[in-house]
Amino acid sequence: MDERxxxxxxxxxxxxxxxxxxxxxxxxxxxxGNHEAVDRIYLAESNWSQHVSSHPSILLDAAxxxxxxxxxxxxxxxxxxxxxxx
Numbered sequence: 161m162d163e164r165x166x167x168x169x170x171x172x173x174x175x176x177x178x179x180x181x182x183x184x185x186x187x188x189x190x191x192x193g194n195h196e197a198v199d200r201i202y203l204a205e206s207n208w209s210q211h212v213s214s215h216p217s218i219l220l221d222a223a224x225x226x227x228x229x230x231x232x233x234x235x236x237x238x239x240x241x242x243x244x245x246x
Contacts, residue, residue, distance in 0.1 A: 168180070168183070171183060171187075175187075188245075189245035189246075190245065190246060194242060194245050194246060195246055197242055198239060198242045198243050198246065201235060201238055201239045201242060202239060204235065205232065205235040205236065205239065208228075208231065208232060208235065209232060212228060213225070213228035213229065213231070213232055
């Protein structure tokens with residue numbers, strides 16, 4: 161079993177659902193759960209940009225800033241990907 165499968169099994173238990181179909185209904189495309197995920201991505205990216213990638217210690221280290229910028233870009237891509245499902 162790979163990591164994604166393990167996390168899906170945990171999600172079934174944590175959300176008190178009995179089947180993958182029920183999980184899809186609650187968290188799949190066009191669901192409130194998907195909207196919630198998009199909102200959480202936005203909050204995480206906003207927090208990241210304001211408090212991490214713009215931190216003076218990061219700005220002073222060119223390699224660290226480059227990595228922080230890549231993370232911001234990946235978060236934006238994830239946000240866009242998940243938003244298209246709404």
